[in-house]
Amino acid sequence: MSEIKVNNDLLTVSTSPHIRSEESISKIMWTVSLALAPAAIFGVYNFGIPALTTIVVGILAAVASEYFVQKLRGKEITINDGSAFLTGLLLAMCLPPELPFYMTAVGSFIAVAISKHSMGGLGHNIFNPAHIGRAAIMVSWPVAMTTWTKMTTSVDVVTSATPLNILKQQGYAKLLETFGGTTELYTSLFIGTRNGSVGETSTILLLIGGIFLIYKRYINWQVPVFMIGTVALLTWIFGPAGLFTGDPVFHMMAGGLVIGAFFMATDMVTIPITRKGQIIFAVGAGALTALIRLKGGYPEGVCYSILLMNAVTPLIDRLCPPVKFGVRR
Amino acid sequence: MLKSFRGGVHPNDHKSYTCNKSIEVAPLPSKVVIPTRQHIGAPCSPIVQKGDMVKKGQVIAKNDAFVSSNVHASISGKVVDVAEYPHAVFGKCLSIVIENDGLDQWVEGIPVQRDWQKFNADELRAIIREAGIVGMGGATFPVHVKLAPPKDKKIDTFILNAAECEPYLTADHRAMLEYADRIVTGVKIVMKLLGVNIGYVGIEENKPDAISAMTKAFSGTGVKVVGLPTKYPQGAEKMLIKVLTDREVPSGALPMEVGVVVQNVGTVIAINDAVVNGIPLIQRVTTVSGGAVKEPKNLLVRVGTTFEDAIGYCGGIAKTPEKIISGGPMMGFAQSNVNVPIIKGSSGILVLGKDEVNSGKESACIRCGKCVDACPMGLIPSMLSILGERNLYQEAKEDFNLLDCVECGSCVYGCPAKRNIVQYVRYCKAQNAAQAANAKK
Numbered sequence: 001m002s003e004i005k006v007n008n009d010l011l012t013v014s015t016s017p018h019i020r021s022e023e024s025i026s027k028i029m030w031t032v033s034l035a036l037a038p039a040a041i042f043g044v045y046n047f048g049i050p051a052l053t054t055i056v057v058g059i060l061a062a063v064a065s066e067y068f069v070q071k072l073r074g075k076e077i078t079i080n081d082g083s084a085f086l087t088g089l090l091l092a093m094c095l096p097p098e099l100p101f102y103m104t105a106v107g108s109f110i111a112v113a114i115s116k117h118s119m120g121g122l123g124h125n126i127f128n129p130a131h132i133g134r135a136a137i138m139v140s141w142p143v144a145m146t147t148w149t150k151m152t153t154s155v156d157v158v159t160s161a162t163p164l165n166i167l168k169q170q171g172y173a174k175l176l177e178t179f180g181g182t183t184e185l186y187t188s189l190f191i192g193t194r195n196g197s198v199g200e201t202s203t204i205l206l207l208i209g210g211i212f213l214i215y216k217r218y219i220n221w222q223v224p225v226f227m228i229g230t231v232a233l234l235t236w237i238f239g240p241a242g243l244f245t246g247d248p249v250f251h252m253m254a255g256g257l258v259i260g261a262f263f264m265a266t267d268m269v270t271i272p273i274t275r276k277g278q279i280i281f282a283v284g285a286g287a288l289t290a291l292i293r294l295k296g297g298y299p300e301g302v303c304y305s306i307l308l309m310n311a312v313t314p315l316i317d318r319l320c321p322p323v324k325f326g327v328r329r
Numbered sequence: 330m331l332k333s334f335r336g337g338v339h340p341n342d343h344k345s346y347t348c349n350k351s352i353e354v355a356p357l358p359s360k361v362v363i364p365t366r367q368h369i370g371a372p373c374s375p376i377v378q379k380g381d382m383v384k385k386g387q388v389i390a391k392n393d394a395f396v397s398s399n400v401h402a403s404i405s406g407k408v409v410d411v412a413e414y415p416h417a418v419f420g421k422c423l424s425i426v427i428e429n430d431g432l433d434q435w436v437e438g439i440p441v442q443r444d445w446q447k448f449n450a451d452e453l454r455a456i457i458r459e460a461g462i463v464g465m466g467g468a469t470f471p472v473h474v475k476l477a478p479p480k481d482k483k484i485d486t487f488i489l490n491a492a493e494c495e496p497y498l499t500a501d502h503r504a505m506l507e508y509a510d511r512i513v514t515g516v517k518i519v520m521k522l523l524g525v526n527i528g529y530v531g532i533e534e535n536k537p538d539a540i541s542a543m544t545k546a547f548s549g550t551g552v553k554v555v556g557l558p559t560k561y562p563q564g565a566e567k568m569l570i571k572v573l574t575d576r577e578v579p580s581g582a583l584p585m586e587v588g589v590v591v592q593n594v595g596t597v598i599a600i601n602d603a604v605v606n607g608i609p610l611i612q613r614v615t616t617v618s619g620g621a622v623k624e625p626k627n628l629l630v631r632v633g634t635t636f637e638d639a640i641g642y643c644g645g646i647a648k649t650p651e652k653i654i655s656g657g658p659m660m661g662f663a664q665s666n667v668n669v670p671i672i673k674g675s676s677g678i679l680v681l682g683k684d685e686v687n688s689g690k691e692s693a694c695i696r697c698g699k700c701v702d703a704c705p706m707g708l709i710p711s712m713l714s715i716l717g718e719r720n721l722y723q724e725a726k727e728d729f730n731l732l733d734c735v736e737c738g739s740c741v742y743g744c745p746a747k748r749n750i751v752q753y754v755r756y757c758k759a760q761n762a763a764q765a766a767n768a769k770k
Contacts, residue, residue, distance in 0.1 A: 005645075006637065006667045012652050012686070015752040017659040017738030018679075019340055019496065020687045023745040025695060078692075123693035123746070218697075268697040273709060275702075324707040324730055325335065325567065326580035 025122070028218055028268075029082030033089055035209035036263060040093055042205050043198040046151050047097035051198045055092040057101045061108035062088025069117040083122050087111050090130035090263060093199025094256055094303065095137070098149040103141050107133035127310045128270045131303045138303075148195045162196045163189065164255045168299040172240050172247065182247075189253035200256040210262030219266035222275060223282045227261040228252050230286025231293075238294055257289065260302035270310045277313075277320035285309045332575070334568040336705040337560040338739045340496050340659070342535055346618045346625040347499045352507055354629045355642050359429050361403050361633025362414050362670040363389065364422040368463040369470045370396035375425055381408045384436040386609050388461075389425050398471040398673075399461035403611035403631035406430040417636075417655035417669045418469075418662055424670070427633070439607040445518050453522045453604060460603035461610050461673070465595035466490060466564070467656050469674035472596060476522055478585045485588045487520050488573055489530040489597060491539065492557055492564030495657025498677045500614040501594035503627045505532070505539040508598055509546035515597030516552060518604050523590055528552035529573045535559040561659060562737040566591050568705055580733050595676070615675050617643045621650040622680040630671055636678050637667040651686050654679040659738045689747035700740035700750060706733050710740035710750045717753025722760040731757050 043051045066084035070077050079085075088108050095104060111133030119125040138145050148161055163185070166175045179185040188194045192202025200206075213219045232248035239245030251257070265271065265285050272278050285305045292301025366372040373390035377383055383402040390400040402425075409428045416422035448456065458473035478484055489512070493501040505512060520528055530547060532540050534556045544554045557563050557572060567578045569591060576587040584591055592600075595613055602608040611632050618625040623644030630639060636653065640646065654661040655669065656676055671678070700710035708730050716725040725731040731754065740750045 006640065006650060006653065006680075008666050010649055010651075011663070011665055012688075013663045013665045014652075014688070015749060015755060016661055016663075016736070017741050017751065018652055018654055018661065018663060018681065018686055018688075019658040019742065020689060020747065021338075021340070021743050022687070023699070023743055024689065024747070025692060025745050028695075028697070028745055121693065123695045268695050271696075273696055273698045273701050273711065321709065322701055322704070322707040324580060324733060325571075325705065326577050326582070326733070 025083070026081040029086050031216060031218060032213060032263070033082060033086045035212050036089055036093065036199065038205040038209060039192075039202050039259070040089065040199045042192055042202045043093065043097070046192060046201060047149060047198060050149060051097040053101055054095055054097055054099060054104050054198050055089065057104045058092030058095070058108050059085055059088035061105035062091070062112045065109045065112040066117070069113050073117070075121070078122070081122075084112055087116070087129045087133075091133045093259060094130065094134050094197045096145060096148055097198050098147065099137070099144055103137050103144060106140070107137040110136040123269055125269055126313070127307055128264055128267050131264060131307050134303050135307060151193070151195060162255070162299065163194055163250070164293065164299040167254075186249055186253070189250065197256060200259045203253045203258050206258045206262060210258075213262070213266070219262065220275060220278060222279050223266045223271070224261040226279050226282035227265050227286040227289075228257060230283045231257055231290050234287060234290035235294065238290070251290070251293065255293070255300040256302040260289075260306060264302070264306050265309075270313060272313050272316040272320060274317070274320050274322050277316040280316050280320065281309050281313065284312070331555070331558065331572055333558045333560060334571050334705055335707060336703050336739060337562065337568075338703050338742045339559070340561055340742060342496045342559070343618070344497065344499050344502070344535065346497065347616050347627050348502055348536070350503070350625070350627055352503050352614055352627045352629050355631070355634065355639065357404055357429055357431075357433060357631065358634045358638045360406075360409070361427050361429070361631060362424050362635060362668075363400060363403065363427065363633040364414070364416050364424045364670065364672055365390040365400055366416070366419060366422050367400065367469060367632070367672040367674065368398040369468070370394065370398065370474075372423070373397060373400050375411050375423070377408050377411070377425060379408055379411055382406070382430075383408060383427060384434050386439050386611060387436040396471055396474050398463050399459060399609070400425075401461055401609040401611050402427055402436075403633050404429050405432050405434040415666045415669045417664060417672060417675065441607040443605060443607070445514065445604045448604065450522045450524070453518060456604050457600055459609070460599070462596065462599045462603060463610070463673050464593060465599065465613060465674060465676065466593035467660065467674050467676050469672075472592070472600070475590060475592070476519065478590070482585045483588055484523050484585060484590055485525055486527040486529070486574060486590075487516070487523060487525050488569060488589060488591045489516055489528070490564055490566070490569055490591050490593045491530055491532045491543065492569060493536070493594075494533055494559075494561045494564040495659055495661075495676070496561075497618045497679055498616045498657050499618075500616045500627055500676055502536050502539050504594050504598060504614050505536075506542050509542055511598050511601040512543070512594060513546050513550065514605060515599075515601035516547075517550065518600055519590070519592060519597060526551065530554040531557050531563075531569050531573055533557050533559045533563055561739060562705060562735075565705065565735055565737055567735070580730070610673055613671070613673065613675065615639065615671055616677040617680070618677065619650070619680040619682070620685050621646050621648050621682040623647045632673055633670045635668050635670050636664065639671060639678055640667065640680060646680060648682055650680045651683040652679075652681045654681065659742070660736065691748055692746045694746055694748060697745060699743040699745065703739040703743050705737065705739060706730075706735060708734060710734075710754075711748070713757065714748050714750040714753040717757045720760075722757035723764075725757045726761050731761070
C-alpha cells in the first residue's frame with residue numbers, strides 16, 4: 001500500500017529512550033574553554049609575550065600528550081573533544097607568565113598523561129588534572145614557580161610580587177602602601193592589573209566567564225559562591241589584628257580563588273555529584289584555602305585545597321545521596 | 330501554582346506534526362494479526378482454530394486467571410493462521426491471523442445502548458473484564474485488576490492521566506477534543522465503581538485546547554481539570570499523583586497505597602464503550618508520526634493492524650527511517666520489523682529519521698551530574714550505568730536503589746557522554762531477577 005516500503009534491515013533497534021538532547025562532552029569542554037578566553041586574553045595583554053608562550057605551550061603539550069598516550073594505548077584519539085585543550089589552557093592560566101616553557105610542557109604532560117590517562121582517561125581521574133600539573137611543577141621547580149615578572153600594564157607602584165606574597169611576607173599595611181590605598185587595591189584586583197599567574201588576575205573577566213557557564217548550566221552557582229564565601233568569612237573573622245579585622249574583599253579577589261572556584265572546583269569529573277555534596281566540597285575547599293593563606297607556609301592555597309577535597313570526593317558522594325522518591329509519605 | 334516534581338527533562342515535544350489533525354478512521358486492513366498476549370499477566374489461549382469464521386467483537390483467546398485479559402476479533406472474517414508472529418513488546422507471540430471478509434459484522438448481541446447507572450460495582454468490573462480492557466497508555470495492566478483494590482486499601486481519589494508527556498504522541502490530546510462525552514462518562518463509571526468523590530484530570534499545559542475542552546465537559550461533575558507544568562515524565566503515575574495530591578507513593582508500592590487509582594484517557598473511553606455500548610476493546614486511537622512518515626496522522630485503528638498498514642494509511646515513508654518505535658520516543662520499543670501488529674497498548678507508531686534519534690557514541694561517564702538532576706526518582710543513574718557496565722548488579726540493587734528506577738529515560742536524554750543508562754538498568758534488573766530465580770530452584 002505504501003509507495004516506498006520500509007526496509008526492515010535498515011532499522012536500528014536499541015533500548016529507549018530514542019531521542020537525545022544536543023548535549024555532548026566536546027560541547028561542554030569547548031564552551032568552558034570559551035568562557036576562559038577573555039581572562040586568558042587579558043593575561044596576554046597584562047604580561048605580554050611570555051604569557052602567550054605559556055598558554056600556547058601548555059595547550060600544545062596537553063593535546064600532544066593526549067594524542068601520544070591514546071596512540072600508545074591503542075585507544076581512540078579524542079583530542080578533538082576539547083578536554084586536553086581545556087586542561088592545558090587551565091594549567092597555563094595558573095602558572096607564572098615567565099615560567100620556562102619546558103616546565104610548562106612537563107606540567108601539561110603530567111596533567112594529561114599521569115593524572116588523567118593513568119587513571120583510565122577522561123571521567124576516571126580522581127584529581128583535577130590541571131592542578132596536579134601545577135602541583136608537580138611547584139614541587140619540582142619551586143623557585144621558578146614563585147618568580148614573578150614585570151607587567152606590561154605595570155604601574156610603578158605594583159612591584160614584581162603578587163599581592164598575596166606581599167601580604168604573607170610584609171603584612172597588610174605594606175600591601176596597602178604598595179597599591180596606594182584600599183580603593184586602588186580593590187580596583188586593580190577587580191580589573192586584573194596586578195601580578196600573578198597568567199589568567200588568574202582579572203576578577204571581572206573570570207566572573208563573566210563563570211556566570212556564562214552558570215547560565216549554560218555547565219556549573220552550579222553553589223560551588224563558587226560557597227567556596228568564595230567561606231574564604232571571605234574565615235579571612236574576615238581571623239584578621240591580622242584579632243577577630244573580625246580581616247579584609248574579605250581582598251581575599252575574595254586575590255590569588256587564584258576566582259578562577260579556582262569557578263573553573264577548578266566545578267570540574268565535573270573530580271567533585272561530588274549531588275548538589276549537597278558539592279556544597280560540602282566547596283565549603284571544605286574554601287576553609288582549606290583560608291587556612292593555608294592565613295597559617296600555612298605558602299601565600300596561596302587554592303590549588304592544594306581543591307586537590308585535597310578531590311581526594312575526599314568519593315567519601316562525600318557516599319554520604320550525600322539524593323533523597324529517593326517515596327521515602328517521605 | 331502547582332509544585333512540580335523533582336527532576337525531569339524538557340525534550341522538544343514535536344506534537345505539532347499531529348496535534349491539529351482530527352482523528353481519522355483508518356481503512357480496514359486486509360488481515361489483522363492479533364497477539365494472544367497484549368497485557369501484563371497470564372497469556373491467553375486461543376479458543377478458535379484455523380479455518381473458523383469469526384465476527385467482530387468475538388472472544389478469540391482467553392485465560393481464566395484473574396490477572397489476564399480477553400482478546401477479541403477486531404474484524405470479521407476467517408482465521409487463516411494461529412502461530413507465532415512478531416510482537417511489538419515481547420518480540421514474538423502466539424497470534425491469531427484473521428483475513429478480512431469485508432463485511433465488518435458484529436458478533437451477536439452488540440452493539441447495544443444501555444444506561445450505565447443501573448450497574449453496580451461488581452457488574453461494572455465484570456463488564457470491563459469481559460471487554461478485555463487494559464491500561465492503554467502503554468503499561469497494559471488489566472484494568473479490572475486495577476479497579477479491584479484489596480479491601481484494606483481505602484481509595485479516595487481517581488486521577489485521569491491526560492498528561493500525555495511523551496513527545497510526538499497526540500492520541501489522547503485529540504481524543505479529549507473529539508470524544509469528550511465518552512471520557513466524562515468513562516470517568517463517572519470508574520468513580521462510581523471505586524466509590525470515590527475526588528477526581529482529577531491532569532493535562533500538561535502544552536495542550537491548552539484540551540484543558541478548556543475538558544474543563545467544559547467536566548463542569549458540574551465535581552471532577553477538577555488541572556493544567557500541569559509541561560515536563561517529562563509528568564505522565565508517570567507517581568509523578569502525576571505527587572503533583573496533584575502531594576502524596577508520594579512509597580518505594581516499591583502501587584498508587585493504591587496512597588489511596589489513588591490512575592487511568593489513562595484511552596482506557597476510560599474503552600470503559601465507556603464497554604459499559605454503555607457493550608463493545609469490547611478492539612480499536613484504539615494511535616498517533617502515527619515522525620519526520621520519516623509522509624503524512625503524520627491520528628488514526629482510529631483496529632487492534633491487529635500491522636505497522637506497515639498503518640504507515641501505509643499515512644502515505645508511506647518520506648525517507649529511510651532510522652528507527653520505528655511502538656509508543657513514545659522516551660519509553661517506547663524500537664522495532665526490527667514493520668509487520669508487528671498494533672496492540673491494545675500501542676499509543677503511537679513513530680517513524681523517525683536519522684536526524685531525529687541523535688544517539689551519538691557512548692563514552693565514559695564524566696560525572697557531570699545531569700542525570701542526578703534529571704532523575705524524578707532521586708537516584709544516581711550514572712552509578713547504575715557504571716555498575717551495570719561492570720556487571721555489579723547486586724551492588725546496584727542493594728546500594729543504589731536499582732529497583733526504584735522507572736526507566737523513564739530522563740537521565741539518558743540529557744547525558745553528554747551518551748551513556749545508555751536505561752539499558753544498563755534493565756540489564757541489572759534482569760540479572761538480579763535471574764539470580765533470584767536461580768536461588769529459588
